[in-house]
Amino acid sequence: MRRVLAPALVVAALLGSTSLAAPAHAMAPRTVPAADRAQPRALFFGDSYFVGGGCSPDAKQDMAYLAGTTLGYRTTVRGAGGTGFVAANPDYDLPPYLAQIRDGALDVRHPRLVVIAGGSNDVGQPVTQLKKNARTILRIARAKYPRALLVLVGPLDPYGGYADSIPIRDALRAVAERLHVPFVDDMTWLGGHPEWLCDDYVHPTYAAQVPLGARLARALARRGA
16 A cells, blocks of 8 residues: 556647648548547546556556456546545655645546545554544535546455444445445455455455456446446
């Protein structure tokens, strides 16, 4: 959960010159297929379980991106490893969620689906502050994108036992219910699958990201995504 994968922005420009003698088809504007124009956008924001970490640092091979593309969205993944609703990652000078959001982490053009996940790095943080920050973040997201489906995903726990994660999961679920935001409880999804973990025993392998992404897609679909 200590690796952050910054989102990449690729801009492609096609420039051509034509003469008066050029055939008409050479001057015709490029058309974009209706299916591409109509494809909705999804924004996933979270910690390294979304942005990548350990032996699976590529966000485009991880559960959030896989879930979004499975559901038919143009998918953008934002966030930072080792951070959470309260937790910062001082090893890499990464701030907690609210500061990332104020720096533009949720700035995406017209998403139809917004998924915010976290809590895994907030173990040991005050639950009261966790709930306060989660409420603020959900309200920011809802005000920013009032027409989008907003979903909150709880902490993913690779260790089993879940004693540390249950209070965080329950606090986030309570915030989601109060604000009428659908909640996905993924806390136990890694349970019973030690072979799914990198050698850091924290992050899923790329092979494990495939079933995790499929499960996340099913959970989001049940909530209207």
